[in-house]
Amino acid sequence: MAYEDYEVIVGLEVHAELNTDSKIYCSCKNSFGAEVNTNCCPVCTGMPGTLPTLNEKVVDYAIKMGHALGCTIHNVCKQDRKNYFYPDLPKAYQISQYDIPLCEHGHLDIILDEEGHTKRIGVTRIHIEEDAGKLIHGDSFQGSLVDFNRCGVPLIEIVSEPDLRGSGEAKAYLEGIKSILQYLDISDCKMQEGSIRCDVNVSVRKKGSAEFNTRVEMKNVNSFSGAVRAIDYEAHRQIDVLESGGEIYQETRRWDDAAGVNVLLRSKEDAQDYRYFPEPDLPTIVVDPQRVEQLRQSIPELPNHRLLRYMKENGLPYFDANLLVENQDKAAFFEAASALGKVSDKAVSNWLLGDVSRLLYEKNLTLAETRLTPEKLVEMIALIESGEISNTAGKTVVEEIMFTDATAAQVVDARGLRQISDTSALEAMARQVLAGNAKAVEQYKGGKTNVLGFLVGQCMRASKGQGNPAVLKEMLTRLLEEM
Amino acid sequence: MELYEKSAAELGRMLRAKEASAAEITESVLGRIAQVEPRVGAYLTLTEETARSQAARVDEKLAKGEALAPLAGIPLAVKDNISTKDVLTTCASKILYNYVPSFDAFAYARAMEQGMVLLGKVNMDEFAMGSSCENSAMKTTRNPHNPDYVPGGSSGGSAAAVAACEAVLALGSDTGGSIRQPAAYCGVVGLKPTYGSVSRYGLVAFASSLDQIGPVARTVEDAALLFEAIAGRDPMDATSIPHDYTGLAAGIHAPVQGMTIGLPKEYFGEGVEEETRAAVLAAADALKAQGVTVKEISLPSTPYGLAAYYIISSAEASSNLARFDGVKYGYRTPEYSSLTEMYEKTRSEGFGDEVKRRIMLGTFVLSSGYYDAYYKRAKLMQNRIAAEFAEAFAGCDAILAPTAPGTAFRLGENYDNPLKMYAADVCTVNINIAGLPAVSIPCGTGKNGLPIGMQLIGAKFEEAKILRLAAAYESLCGGFAPAAIVD
Numbered sequence: 001m002a003y004e005d006y007e008v009i010v011g012l013e014v015h016a017e018l019n020t021d022s023k024i025y026c027s028c029k030n031s032f033g034a035e036v037n038t039n040c041c042p043v044c045t046g047m048p049g050t051l052p053t054l055n056e057k058v059v060d061y062a063i064k065m066g067h068a069l070g071c072t073i074h075n076v077c078k079q080d081r082k083n084y085f086y087p088d089l090p091k092a093y094q095i096s097q098y099d100i101p102l103c104e105h106g107h108l109d110i111i112l113d114e115e116g117h118t119k120r121i122g123v124t125r126i127h128i129e130e131d132a133g134k135l136i137h138g139d140s141f142q143g144s145l146v147d148f149n150r151c152g153v154p155l156i157e158i159v160s161e162p163d164l165r166g167s168g169e170a171k172a173y174l175e176g177i178k179s180i181l182q183y184l185d186i187s188d189c190k191m192q193e194g195s196i197r198c199d200v201n202v203s204v205r206k207k208g209s210a211e212f213n214t215r216v217e218m219k220n221v222n223s224f225s226g227a228v229r230a231i232d233y234e235a236h237r238q239i240d241v242l243e244s245g246g247e248i249y250q251e252t253r254r255w256d257d258a259a260g261v262n263v264l265l266r267s268k269e270d271a272q273d274y275r276y277f278p279e280p281d282l283p284t285i286v287v288d289p290q291r292v293e294q295l296r297q298s299i300p301e302l303p304n305h306r307l308l309r310y311m312k313e314n315g316l317p318y319f320d321a322n323l324l325v326e327n328q329d330k331a332a333f334f335e336a337a338s339a340l341g342k343v344s345d346k347a348v349s350n351w352l353l354g355d356v357s358r359l360l361y362e363k364n365l366t367l368a369e370t371r372l373t374p375e376k377l378v379e380m381i382a383l384i385e386s387g388e389i390s391n392t393a394g395k396t397v398v399e400e401i402m403f404t405d406a407t408a409a410q411v412v413d414a415r416g417l418r419q420i421s422d423t424s425a426l427e428a429m430a431r432q433v434l435a436g437n438a439k440a441v442e443q444y445k446g447g448k449t450n451v452l453g454f455l456v457g458q459c460m461r462a463s464k465g466q467g468n469p470a471v472l473k474e475m476l477t478r479l480l481e482e483m
Numbered sequence: 484m485e486l487y488e489k490s491a492a493e494l495g496r497m498l499r500a501k502e503a504s505a506a507e508i509t510e511s512v513l514g515r516i517a518q519v520e521p522r523v524g525a526y527l528t529l530t531e532e533t534a535r536s537q538a539a540r541v542d543e544k545l546a547k548g549e550a551l552a553p554l555a556g557i558p559l560a561v562k563d564n565i566s567t568k569d570v571l572t573t574c575a576s577k578i579l580y581n582y583v584p585s586f587d588a589f590a591y592a593r594a595m596e597q598g599m600v601l602l603g604k605v606n607m608d609e610f611a612m613g614s615s616c617e618n619s620a621m622k623t624t625r626n627p628h629n630p631d632y633v634p635g636g637s638s639g640g641s642a643a644a645v646a647a648c649e650a651v652l653a654l655g656s657d658t659g660g661s662i663r664q665p666a667a668y669c670g671v672v673g674l675k676p677t678y679g680s681v682s683r684y685g686l687v688a689f690a691s692s693l694d695q696i697g698p699v700a701r702t703v704e705d706a707a708l709l710f711e712a713i714a715g716r717d718p719m720d721a722t723s724i725p726h727d728y729t730g731l732a733a734g735i736h737a738p739v740q741g742m743t744i745g746l747p748k749e750y751f752g753e754g755v756e757e758e759t760r761a762a763v764l765a766a767a768d769a770l771k772a773q774g775v776t777v778k779e780i781s782l783p784s785t786p787y788g789l790a791a792y793y794i795i796s797s798a799e800a801s802s803n804l805a806r807f808d809g810v811k812y813g814y815r816t817p818e819y820s821s822l823t824e825m826y827e828k829t830r831s832e833g834f835g836d837e838v839k840r841r842i843m844l845g846t847f848v849l850s851s852g853y854y855d856a857y858y859k860r861a862k863l864m865q866n867r868i869a870a871e872f873a874e875a876f877a878g879c880d881a882i883l884a885p886t887a888p889g890t891a892f893r894l895g896e897n898y899d900n901p902l903k904m905y906a907a908d909v910c911t912v913n914i915n916i917a918g919l920p921a922v923s924i925p926c927g928t929g930k931n932g933l934p935i936g937m938q939l940i941g942a943k944f945e946e947a948k949i950l951r952l953a954a955a956y957e958s959l960c961g962g963f964a965p966a967a968i969v970d
Contacts, residue, residue, distance in 0.1 A: 042586055043719075046806050048579070049566045049588060049685040053721045083802050083849075085826055092805030146810070275849035277858060280691035280799055282721050 008235040009212060010164035011201040012227075014177055015155050016187045017131065017194070018061045023152035024130050025052030025095065030154065032193045036136070036147045044152035046091035051281050054079075058154040059102065059287060060295060061186040062128045065156055066103025067296045068180045069123045075287040077102050079128075079279040084272055087146050088133035096157075097127035098276040102285070108160075108180075109304055110172040114318035116311045118304075121173055122161030129155050162201065162212065167231040174198065174224045179303040183328065191223050200227055200255075202234040204242070214248045218255045218262055230255040234262060306331060314338060314345040323353050329367045330357075337374035343381040351377060355398050372402045380408035393417040393465045420466045423475070426459075429467070430475050433458045434483070444480055452476060486511035487648045488965070491557045491705040494651065498545065498556050505541035505556030508651075509534050509600050512558040516602065516649045524624045525634075525644035527563050528571045529603040534558065537600045544598070553708055553732070555598030560650035562641050563604040564611055565591050565696065566685035570601070574687050575619035576609045578807045578814045578833030588685020589720065590654060590696045590713040597712050602650055605640025609835045610804060611661055611689040613637050614907040617898050618837045625894070627669060627966035628933050632891040635665030641699045642669040646966045652709050653699040658689050659792050660886070660911025662697045663923035667886035667936020670925040670964055672706045672953070673699045675911075677943045678918035679724035681710075682717030688803040690796035691722075693915040701963040703924065703954040707732035710946065726944050734947060735954040740774030742952065743879040744939070749785035750884035750910055759885045762927035762935045767883055769959050770952065780879065782871045785913060787864050792912035793905060794848050794861035800838075801845025807833065840901065869917040876942040881949050885910050886936035890929035910938070920946045924953045925963065932967070 023030050026043035043050045066073050080098035106123035131153040136145040158177060164170045178196060181187040188195045203215040218234060221227050233255075238248050252271075253262040266272075301309075303325045310321035324331045330352055337348045356377075360367065380397050383389045389397065389412055400411045412418055420426055433455060434441055440451045452473065459472045486494065486508050497503040513531055520526060541556040561567060564574045566584035573579045587595070595601070608618035616624045616639030624639045626632040627647035634643040638655030642665035645653050655662040657675035666673025674697045681696045688694060698709035711732050716725035746767060751760050767777045809815035809829030816828035834842070848857035875882060887910055897904045914921045921940040929935055941949040 045811070047584070047586075047812075048572070048574075048582070048687040048806070049564075049584070049683075051684050051720050051722075053719060081802050083805060085805065085808060087808075087810045087822070090806060090811060092808060093802050273851045275802070275846065275851075275854075277798060277802070277849050277854070280722075281688075 003236060003239055005207055006204045006235070006239050007207050007209075008166045008231065009162050009203045009205065009215070010166065010170045010231055011162040011215070012160045012164065012170060012173060013199040013201075014158040014174065015197045015199075016158065016177075016181055016189070017196070018058060018154040018156060018186050019188050020055060020057040020061065020154055022055055024055050024058050024128070024154035025152050028152065032188075032190070032195070034149055037149060040148040040151060045148045046151075052095060052279075054282060054285070055154065058128050059285060061154075061184075062102050062126055062156045063287065063292060063295045064184050064186060064299060065158070065180070066106065066126050067299050068184060068302055069103070069106035069108055069126070069158070071103035071106030071123065071126060073103055073287075073292050074100055075289055075292050077285050079282050079285065080276045081279050082274045082276055084274060086132070087144065088135050088151075090133070090148060090151060094130060094132065095279050095282070096129035101125040101127035103127075108173060108176050110169060110176050111304055111307065112169070112172065116308050116318065118308070119169065121163045121169075124159040124161055126156050126158050129157060131155050162203070162215070166235075167228040170200070170231055171224055171228050174227060176304055178224075179326070183300055183303055194222065197222055198227060200230055200234075202231055202238065203248070204235055204238045214250050216248065216250070217252045219252060219265065220255050222257065226255065226257045229257065229260060230262065233260065237262075316345060316349055320346070320349045320353060324349060333367055333374055337378050340374060340378045342378050343385055347381045347385065348377065351381060351394075351398065355395055356402065359399060359402060370402045371405055376401045376407055383408055383412060387419060387468060388412070389417050389419050390460070390465055390467070390469060392460065393419070396465070416464070417466060419468050420463055423471070426463070426467055426472060427475060427479075429462050430459055430472065430479055433462055434476070434479060441480065441483065445483075485515070485648075487515040487651070489651070490702045491554060491651050491700070491708055492702065494557060495553060495555070498541075499551070501545075505538040505545070505600065506535070508556060509538040509558055512602060512648070512650065519627075519647050519649060522625065522630055523627055523643050523647045523649060524622050525560070525605050525640040525647065525649055526603045527573060527575065527606050527621050527640070530570055530601050533570075534600045534602050537598070541598045541600070552597040552712070554594070554652070554712055557599050558602050558651050559594055559599045560602050560605045560641060560644040560653040561591055562607050562638050562653070562655045564607060564656060564687040564689075565654055566687065567591055567601070567604065570604060572604065572687065573621065574610045575607045575621045576834065576838070577620045578829070580620075580814055582813050584685070586685065588696070589682035589717045591685065593713045593715070594654065594709070599652075605644050605653065607640055608637035609838050610687070610800070611637040611656055611658055611694075612800070612837050612841050614660070614664055614904055615892070615894075615897065616640065616665070617894065618835055620835050623894065626891050626933065628891075629931070629967060631893055632933060633668065633894055635668030635887075635891060637661040637665075638673070638699065639665045642666050642671055642673065645669070645671045645699045645701055648965075651701075652705055654696055654709075654713070655699050656686055656689075656694055656696050657915065658693045658695075658796060659915050660908045662699060663886045663911050663921060663936070663938055664907065666699055666923040667925070667934065667938075668891035670934030670936070670966065671699055671701055672703050672922065672924050672963075673697065674706045674710055674922045674946070674950070675914065675920060676710060676714065676946060677726075677920045678915070679722055680714045680726055680728070680920070680944065680946070682715070682720040682723045684717055684719040688799075690799040691803060692799060693792075693796055695915070703922070703950055703957050704732060704735055706922065707735050707950050728946065731947050731950070735950045737951055739770065739952055739955040741776075742881070742948070743776040743778065744770065744952065745778055745780035745875055745879035745882045747780050747782045747785065747875070747882055747884060749782050754888050754906070754909065755885055756889035756929075758927075758929050759887075759889055759935050763883065763885050763937045766926045766937055766956055766960070770956060773955055773959070775952070778879065780875050780882070782868075782875060782913070784864065784868050784871055788868055788913035788916055789905065789909050791861040791864040791868070792908070792916055793844065794857050795865065795916070797841045797845035798849050798858050799845065801842045801849065804834075804838065804842055809833070837901070865916050868913050872913075872917045872919060872940075873942070880941075880945070881952050882940040884938055884940065886923040886938040887911070890931060890933040890935055914938070914940055919943060920949060922949050922953045924957060926956070926960070928964070934964070
């Protein structure tokens, strides 16, 4: 049996909780982790006679996402009721959008590899809707309890076209969506709190075939790595069925990440009829076209675009570019430093992602909380590049310029870190080091040339980091040969 | 004349003139309730203690010389689908037999801000579905003019209470005629306001796009006073529309000379009883004598309104009533072994036949494959009916039509014939479908001794015009006639 003979077709429905201050249809706080059933009111618990009123921030946020994914924005649209019974849904309907979503016909360019190859994935639609509550099961009580805190938390559902091939592309798509949500600051994207969840549609076909086969929907996929496992599992299951002469049925299956398997939830015959109809309690959504344009202009450069730009224009490797893009502060710092045009972009990136990031992590600070400016960092790198200080000395300098008002030059002068370029002074020092390390010299003579590094280190120590290691290495080699 | 028989306007004058205290007024009406309630059966819950303390507060204010709102101290009955904090709100349904809201409906809160006195909650057809009050799971309400007859519905309790002088004013709700038809059957005044003029917040929804809370009164002026008190934009109801009705009640006695009313021929044809037709046409003549121009108009889509109404209202109801599932409040079946069984048994046992009928009808018309054929077409018809009304109002100030095809029917007469029952709404539903205001006022008595009602329909937010015409007719014809149950 050859899994490689098959192509795996994936479509994703991503549900992202928006981080607005209040819920979508009432004034309850939109926050995670409150005491059970304390963050709800008669409206979000659907008490008889209560009515929803739309939080306009939700519309703004969804439109931003629509712009980010290049969607057509339906500034006139409606909300609909999706009717079904479940104890965590107190109105027995979810207010959602059916035939006219707020955003439609967009796309996301996902990055396929470290060379920066991309693929355009179609985004069918983005619509707004409300989240449901949560059932609580426990050993200390019988039956199930309901926590309504999550009722009315605003969601956007982002539906992709079946353009993804295999779990790798699916993961790249999910990461792309997540980083955009973060760039727009419209979702907390905390997977462990369930702020992004997805339904996965999978079908398989023989490579070369142009037709789509029956798809299976999987629910309860709660992490990106889970999505990869779920897709791989389902694709193999379908291929196994087909290879053994079976047939794939349109059905909904439930992914069990702990067990690594999915189980049938319902077949097509049991598919629920949600009886969608326009929500009569809410008027038509009408967003001023000027507002739509205003929101479009508020969209920052998006992460994938920025990443590719760093690779192509700044010559950074994928790894560096990706790390910089993940943190908007660092990316902005990098660009400001690069714009000064004085030192190599790769050196800026190395320092930012290396020592600077390490120090920030150790002290639990953000870049903005330090005294470091692009000018100060660039000045320091320039001192290294011109050979005035060593890379080793730079490590000392960077820590000082990050947490004091001193410039790199001031630190270098105050601490006497300037590299010694006077070869006679260096030679005297080198001779001293060789005289004091007779054993190492002996080893070198015996063919163990790698002790050279040790000897360079000893010279650096003797020069308090001021010696130029390249010059020292050359000098030591010559002196050893002469001995 | 006893205090309980007097109008809110007159009682308000007496309060301010210290001719009666709020406590005396309340005691008078409570006494009246004790006297006639066994024969009427309007109330589901009486709140005598609340009423007495609210009345006492008004008297304190009076004693201190504080300013009073127009309806301060006036006793009020509230339909049992309007949420009242800490007071049972059952919708006359077994499924909500023990439901006590934690908040007040906007309209009710407005009435309380006036200093009105809550007498209690009144009977209705279960979830406002019905035209006779016979669909109540709680009790039978009788027509105060003849106990063998229905009071109409669904706001039958509101109309019967006001007609029997068991309340000075009442709040009802009107989805397809539920204020106007019982007002007509009981011989009182009932106003269905423009959709959006009174907040629906706290009104337990039947059909969200059609429901509207409105007043039931014995005089047009009283209806105007209560309407003015409860109207207004509510940020909690996204369908509420701001409109300034200030001065509405004060202006209803302005002359009507020069106004034009239209008589839509479709409302006077087959199915309308002869005596009803004659009474409404006689009323038109009386207004004509006051300088009102009367002309015949046509609203050709009228016959399709009933079907559109039952599709739209049932569709919305099937969704609105889905929340009554036994999970959080209200009735839950005592024995079940699974979630599905709990749902099925709770709803089977908790809802009455008519409610189930509408839920099934609504579920069907929204089902995949049927939506376009029913719901979508009904919505198109709704637009057409609204457009025809709008066109008609370009040429007249108000439209005059019977409120119902005939007078009240006997208890049980239509109970087993839902289609015949639905036909009782034929004159009223189109007004809801078009979102228009309409006021029903008594305009005579049928051979059976029961009141005949007519409705004046206005363009959106033109309550002032229809109430002016209604007040003019009321002063010509003597207005409310005391109900026979008094004797």
